[in-house]
Amino acid sequence: MKKYWLFKSEPDVFSIDNLIKLPESSSTWEGIRNYQARNSLRDDVSIGDEVFFYHSRIDPIGIVGTMEVIKNGYPDHFSFDKKSKYYDIKSKKENPTWFMVDVKFQRKFKNIIPLSELRKHFELSKMVLLQKGSRLSIQPVTESEFKFIMDNLST
DNA sequence: GCCAACGTTGGC
DNA sequence: GCCAACGTTGGC
Numbered sequence: 244m245k246k247y248w249l250f251k252s253e254p255d256v257f258s259i260d261n262l263i264k265l266p267e268s269s270s271t272w273e274g275i276r277n278y279q280a281r282n283s284l285r286d287d288v289s290i291g292d293e294v295f296f297y298h299s300r301i302d303p304i305g306i307v308g309t310m311e312v313i314k315n316g317y318p319d320h321f322s323f324d325k326k327s328k329y330y331d332i333k334s335k336k337e338n339p340t341w342f343m344v345d346v347k348f349q350r351k352f353k354n355i356i357p358l359s360e361l362r363k364h365f366e367l368s369k370m371v372l373l374q375k376g377s378r379l380s381i382q383p384v385t386e387s388e389f390k391f392i393m394d395n396l397s398t
Numbered sequence: 399g400c401c402a403a404c405g406t407t408g409g410c
Numbered sequence: 411g412c413c414a415a416c417g418t419t420g421g422c
Contacts, residue, residue: 251420277405277419300420358421376403378419 247389248288249295249306249372250346251380259296259307259351268348269313273321274329276341280381285316285342288381294346295384295392297372298355305357306392314345353398366391 250272252258262270275281292312298304318339321329334340361367371382 253420279405302422304421378404378421380419 246287246289246292247294247384247386248283248292248312249297249382249384250310251297251299251382253300254298255301258298259348262296262310262346262348263351270346271343272346273319273343275319275343275381276329276331277380280379281340281342283381283383284344287383288312288344289315293349293389295389303355303357303359305355305360306352307355308351309349309393310346311349312344313347316342316344319343356392356396360396361392364391364395 254261257270262268272284275284290312294310294312295306296308296310298307318336319329319334319341321327321343322331322334322339322341323336324330329341331340358372361370362373367373367388370384370388371377371379372384
């Protein structure tokens, strides 16, 4: 069954426009170095799932569009590459610590949906994103939350 | 750029 | 296995 997610990225590092410009408008989603997020990428994020692209640490912060998962979780090979900023000595090829998926651009909203806007809606009050202290960079979104945002807030 | 809230590390 | 110290995230 199709699932829904929200992936955070700092646009200084990787923005939705960067994704659009890549061949096939698709990309690896590497460099996730948090165990809870890793577990989602390894076990739950699946081909066909829909994902909100979220820009953090920029003004304004919020959801900028959607993408689709096109490859299930597989070892994050950047963690094996000494030259990569995502290199991690404890991740071994025969027993990888970190995982990633591939994504493909779907849609960029005409207007960003700011975090402050998301907070206004009772229907979204349970969103992982909006919980106090929440900073998961790969997080689940419920079907009703996803549809509410697409139907009422997307442009 | 600051700093609160988390997550991780490592000494004991 | 506790927990202080350190490192990171991300809203503001």
